[in-house]
Every structure is written in C-alpha cells, then in structure tokens.
Amino acid sequence: xxxxxxxxxxxxxxxxxxxxxxxxxxxxxxxxxxxxxxxxxxxxxxxxxxxxxxxxxxxxxxxxxxxxxxxxxxxxxxxxxxxxxxxxxxxxxxxxxxxxxxxxxxxxxxxxxxxxxxxxxxxxxxxxxxxxxxxxxxxxxxxxxxxxxxxxxxxxxxxxxxxxxxxxxxxxxxxxxxxxxxxxxxxxxxxxxxxxxxxxxxxxxxxxxxxxxxxxxxxxxxxxxxxxxxxxxxxxxxxxxxxxxxxxxxxxxxxxxxxxxxxxxx
Amino acid sequence: xxxxxxxxxxxxxxxxxxxxxxxxxxxxxxxxxxxxxxxxxxxxxxxxxxxxxxxxxxxxxxxxxxxxxxxxxxxxxxxxxxxxxxxxxxxxxxxxxxxxxxxxxxxxxxxxxxxxxxxxxxxxxxxxxxxxxxxxxxxxxxxxxxxxxxxxxxxxxxxxxxxxxxxxxxxxxxxxxxxxxxxxxxxxxxxxxxxxxxxxxxxxxxxxxxxxxxxxxxxxxxxxxxxxxxxxxxxxxxxxxxxxxxxxxxxxxxxxxxxxxxxxxxxxxxxxxxxxxxxxxxxxxxxxxxxxxxxxxxxxxxxxxxx
Ligand SMILES: Nc1ncnc2c1ncn2[C@@H]1O[C@H](COP(=O)(O)OP(=O)(O)OP(=O)(O)O)[C@@H](O)[C@H]1O
Ligand SMILES: [Mg+2]
Numbered sequence: 001x002x003x004x005x006x007x008x009x010x011x012x013x014x015x016x017x018x019x020x021x022x023x024x025x026x027x028x029x030x031x032x033x034x035x036x037x038x039x040x041x042x043x044x045x046x047x048x049x050x051x052x053x054x055x056x057x058x059x060x061x062x063x064x065x066x067x068x069x070x071x072x073x074x075x076x077x078x079x080x081x082x083x084x085x086x087x088x089x090x091x092x093x094x095x096x097x098x099x100x101x102x103x104x105x106x107x108x109x110x111x112x113x114x115x116x117x118x119x120x121x122x123x124x125x126x127x128x129x130x131x132x133x134x135x136x137x138x139x140x141x142x143x144x145x146x147x148x149x150x151x152x153x154x155x156x157x158x159x160x161x162x163x164x165x166x167x168x169x170x171x172x173x174x175x176x177x178x179x180x181x182x183x184x185x186x187x188x189x190x191x192x193x194x195x196x197x198x199x200x201x202x203x204x205x206x207x208x209x210x211x212x213x214x215x216x217x218x219x220x221x222x223x224x225x226x227x228x229x230x231x232x233x234x235x236x237x238x239x240x241x242x243x244x245x246x247x248x249x250x251x252x253x254x255x256x257x258x259x260x261x262x263x264x265x266x
Numbered sequence: 267x268x269x270x271x272x273x274x275x276x277x278x279x280x281x282x283x284x285x286x287x288x289x290x291x292x293x294x295x296x297x298x299x300x301x302x303x304x305x306x307x308x309x310x311x312x313x314x315x316x317x318x319x320x321x322x323x324x325x326x327x328x329x330x331x332x333x334x335x336x337x338x339x340x341x342x343x344x345x346x347x348x349x350x351x352x353x354x355x356x357x358x359x360x361x362x363x364x365x366x367x368x369x370x371x372x373x374x375x376x377x378x379x380x381x382x383x384x385x386x387x388x389x390x391x392x393x394x395x396x397x398x399x400x401x402x403x404x405x406x407x408x409x410x411x412x413x414x415x416x417x418x419x420x421x422x423x424x425x426x427x428x429x430x431x432x433x434x435x436x437x438x439x440x441x442x443x444x445x446x447x448x449x450x451x452x453x454x455x456x457x458x459x460x461x462x463x464x465x466x467x468x469x470x471x472x473x474x475x476x477x478x479x480x481x482x483x484x485x486x487x488x489x490x491x492x493x494x495x496x497x498x499x500x501x502x503x504x505x506x507x508x509x510x511x512x513x514x515x516x517x518x519x520x521x522x523x524x525x526x527x528x529x530x531x532x533x534x535x536x537x538x539x540x541x542x543x544x545x546x547x548x549x550x551x552x553x554x555x556x557x558x559x560x561x562x563x564x565x566x567x568x569x570x571x572x573x
Contacts, residue, residue: 002365006365010362010365011351014359015353015354017353089349089351089352091349091350091351093316094349096315097338098367099337100331100332100337265311265317266311
C-alpha cells in the first residue's frame with residue numbers, strides 16, 4: 001500500500017492540471033472573500049433592501065469558510081480528473097500491471113487525493129482568510145482570528161475541502177468518462193445542489209432532506225454555512241454531517257469498485 | 267514458462283479467443299502471430315490479469331499474474347497503444363511505477379539511457395513520436411529486470427535501426443534464459459527474431475512450433491499442363507517425381523520439389539507438348555497467410571516460365 005500511495009502521489013506531482021485548479025481556486029476564493037466581506041459589513045443605510053448584515057463571528061465564518069461553501073468544486077474536480085485520467089489515457093493498464101490489486105489501486109487513489117485535497121483546503125481557506133480578514137477588521141466587528149469559535153470551523157473547512165477531493169475520486173470511479181464526470185460535477189455543484197437545496201427547504205415536508213445533500217453535509221462538518229447563516233437552510237450536527245459527507249465518497253467509490261473497476265481493462 | 271490453457275473469451279457475441287492452448291518456453295524468443303483481430307491482445311490481457319477469461323486459464327511459472335507478489339519484478343509487460351499521460355515527462359512516467367517495482371530514480375535514468383531516450387528524459391510524452399513511445403513502453407517493462415517479457419506489437423512504429431536494436435535486445439534476453447513472448451501481425455517483422463511461433467486466427471490456435479518447422483512448410487512446386495495427359499504422366503513417372511492433379515481445375519499436374527526448368531527439360535526429352543509450365547513459390551509469409559486464412563487470390567507468388 002505504501003508503494004501504491006507513493007506511486008499515486010508521484011502521479012499528482014508530475015502533472016500540471018491540478019496546479020492550475022489550485023491557482024484558480026486561490027484567486028477565486030480571494031475574490032469572493034473580498035466581495036463577501038464587503039457585502040456582509042455594508043451599513044443598512046447605504047445598501048438597498050435585501051442586504052444582510054452579519055455580526056461578529058458570523059461574518060468572519062461566512063467569509064473564511066467560503067472555500068467550502070463555494071470553492072469545493074475545485075478539489076472535487078481534481079479528484080474526479082485524477083481517476084478519469086487513468087481511463088482517458090489508459091494509464092490504468094500499466095497501473096494495474098504494476099499492482100493488480102484493484103482495491104489497493106482505488107484505496108491509494110482515494111488517500112492520495114485526500115492529501116492533495118488538503119493542499120486545496122489550505123490554499124482555498126488561507127486565501128479567503130487573507131483577503132477577507134483585513135476588510136472585516138476595517139469595516140466590520142473585527143477579524144476574529146484569535147477566536148476558537150472561528151478557528152475550529154476554519155480548520156475543519158480545510159478538512160472538508162480535502163474530503164471533497166476524496167468524493168471526487170468516488171465520482172471518477174463511478175463515471176470513468178472524463179468529460180461526463182466533469183460535466184456532472186459542474187452541473188451538480190453549480191446548479192443542481194443549490195437549486196435543490198433552496199427548493200427543498202421551501203417545501204416544509206422535504207426540508208429535512210436538504211441537509212443530507214453533500215454540500216449541506218460538508219457545511220455541517222465545518223459548522224458554518226453560507227446558506228444557513230443567510231437563514232436558508234438547516235444543517236445536521238457536526239459528527240452526523242461529517243459521516244454523511246464521508247459516506248458520499250465511500251459509497252461512490254464502493255459502487256465504482258464493484259462496477260467499473262471490476263470490468264475488463266481493454 | 268508461460269502456459270495458456272483452454273483459454274476462451276467472449277465479448278458479447280464476439281468470440282475473441284476460442285479454446286486457446288499453448289506454452290512458451292524460456293530461453294527462446296516466441297512470436298505470437300495472427301492477423302488483426304485474431305485475439306492476440308485479448309489473450310495477453312488475460313495472461314496479465316486485465317481481462318477476466320470466460321473460461322480457461324493463463325499462468326506465468328504456474329501462477330496467475332494477480333497472484334505474483336511484486337509482478338513488475340517477475341514480468342515486464344507492455345500492451346499495444348500508448349498508455350501514457352501526455353503531460354508527464356518520460357522520467358516521471360517511469361518514476362510513477364518505480365515504487366511498486368521497487369527501484370530507484372537512478373534505475374529509471376539508466377533504463378531511459380538503455381532504450382535511447384536519455385535526451386528526452388525531461389520532455390513531456392505528449393510530444394513523443396510513435397517510436398519514442400514504443401521505447402518508453404519498453405523501458406517501463408525493463409524497469410524491474412524481469413525474467414519474463416510480454417510485449418504486444420513492440421516493433422510498431424520503430425524505424426529499421428530501432429527494429430534491429432529491439433531484435434538484439436530480445437535475443438540477448440532470451441540468451442540469458444529468460445522467457446520472451448512478442449506479438450506481431452506480420453511474420454516478416456519478427457522472422458529474424460523468433461525461435462518459436464504460435465499462430466492464431468479467429469481466436470483459435472492454427473499452428474505452434476519452432477520457426478524451422480514452419481519454414482519447412484514453405485515449399486515450391488511446378489504447375490504443368492499438356493493436351494496429352496498420359497504422355498505427361500509417363501514423363502513425370504519416368505523421373506520418379508511426386509505429383510498430383512492440379513487444384514485449380516486446369517488439366518494438369520502439380521509437381522512437388524522441382525524447378526520449372528527440370529520439368530520442362532523432362533517434357534522436352536519425352537517429346538510431350540506443354541501448354542503450361544509455371545513455377546509456384548510459397549514463401550514463409552505465404553504459409554503464414556494461408557494458415558491464418560488470409561491467402562487471397564494472388565498470395566501465392568507465381569513465376570511464369572513458359573506457356
Ligand atoms: N472490449 C472489447 N469489446 C468487444 N470486443 C472486443 C473487445 N476487445 C477486443 N474485442 C474483439 O476481440 C477480437 C480480438 O481483438 P484483439 O484486440 O485481441 O485482436 P488482436 O489480435 O490484438 O488484433 P490487432 O493485430 O489488430 O492488434 C476482435 O474481434 C475485437 O473486435
Ligand atoms: Mg492487438
């Protein structure tokens with residue numbers, strides 16, 4: 001397993017695509033943090049109707065965990081691409097020749113993606129903190145960088161982003177066609193989940209279902225939610241949320257293990 | 267030793283490999299031959315644990331590939347079609363597999379040097395030519411210094427110099443007592459390299475023997491026809507030659523193991539009028555083509571001598 005893991009990590013470090021994703025994520029998170037930090041600290045007087053003022057740690061959390069709330073598509077894509085590349089370039093053939101144990105292959109892929117996911121978590125979270133904190137302390141109630149109420153969710157946001165990469169490998173294992181996997185990831189994260197979350201929370205009977213969606217579960221793990229802080233949805237508790245979130249990755253990977261990864265490699 | 271035992275694989279309705287059995291002995295180079303779609307790649311993928319057989323088995327030194335602990339150290343295998351990430355450099359491609367094979371970066375560099383790619387070590391594979399990819403694929407197989415080499419169409423895309431280099435490499439490996447199995451769809455490509463041949467067509471075994479035995483099947487015969495059939499028979503009998511009625515419907519005979527000149531001389535001496543006298547040469551490649559059912563109308567080379 002150690003050899004397989006080293007091999008997987010070398011696969012990451014010897015390709016460039018994820019670096020691009022990482023850089024784009026850093027820039028995008030910084031940009032969103034600036035926009036969000038201004039919008040949550042704007043005085044009611046100078047904003048029109050609908051502006052939401054957040055105070056204290058709520059404001060800080062909303063800005064600092066933007067990576068998980070809106071940037072999770074990056075590690076998710078990186079994980080999905082890591083697996084689907086093997087099929088796209090047929091590198092799965094030499095990979096399975098080097099070690100024919102397909103569960104080891106999948107396990108090493110999941111673990112290595114989580115390690116790389118941590119890099120996404122660190123970069124994404126740090127850039128939203130770095131861009132948002134000065135604005136919060138200048139215009140709002142402060143940056144709250146010393147408060148554990150803020151730092152724990154911020155640290156968990158790093159973890160959550162790492163798990164998104166893990167989930168991405170699960171997606172790629174199930175949908176081995178790279179283009180299809182990317183389309184599904186983009187469609188799900190950018191349209192389906194946001195719309196379904198808002199839609200479900202509008203219907204009383206289904207409100208409970210929305211918190212089991214992967215994005216909601218990841219926010220439950222972090223303990224901060226842009227949707228929730230804007231009063232738009234309920235979350236699970238931290239531990240149940242984390243379990244539901246992890247289950248997404250595990251279940252996808254397991255289904256993939258016994259379908260696509262059991263098939264002939266031709 | 268490689269042993270393929272009653273191996274069968276069906277893809278839906280396609281029977282890609284059909285009850286195939288053969289063995290590959292160490293110390294020689296074995297050519298695994300067959301036309302496109304014969305089932306070579308499918309057989310090798312089953313041998314390497316990538317494709318699950320419908321029935322039968324394929325083993326290396328008595329073990330299934332999946333049961334070999336560190337297979338990269340025992341078997342070096344390269345399958346057709348480039349399996350490279352185009353964004354990775356040649357050296358990084360080898361470094362990716364080095365941990366599982368259990369070799370160092372230094373070994374990766376040595377192997378690149380050995381296959382003539384040291385100049386291209388830091389270049390991305392996406393920009394490689396077909397021949398360079400073949401060399402890199404070969405480098406991957408050699409990483410663990412394996413006792414068994416399984417190569418699918420390794421000569422594809424190599425220039426003549428590359429083919430000669432490959433031939434020498436394979437002969438060198440076999441000379442060290444290793445087992446070498448190379449597939450090809452053209453006999454002439456490997457004719458000078460292999461000692462044994464295993465020929466398949468339509469997923470079935472059609473011939474397995476040392477190359478020399480196959481070469482012995484390459485014969486020459488003469489087609490001869492005369493309006494006076496009995497006089498021609500008498501002339502041929504007079505020389506004690508073996509002959510049979512011509513297969514292509516002409517009123518005449520096929521005479522084995524002689525030249526057209528000899529038959530012509532015999533007929534002339536006996537005063538027999540000839541209407542056809544043709545030297546038929548069957549080359550090794552033609553034997554291969556007829557064994558694999560590819561022999562079309564013009565496959566047998568015909569030399570007109572007289573008419
Ligand atoms: N994954 C697959 N699904 C369906 N049919 C397949 C698959 N793989 C191979 N086949 C079929 O199996 C047969 C044997 O194919 P195979 O690739 O083994 O031939 P080959 O001898 O390697 O040919 P070539 O010289 O062209 O490489 C072909 O008819 C092919 O179409
Ligand atoms: Mg083939």
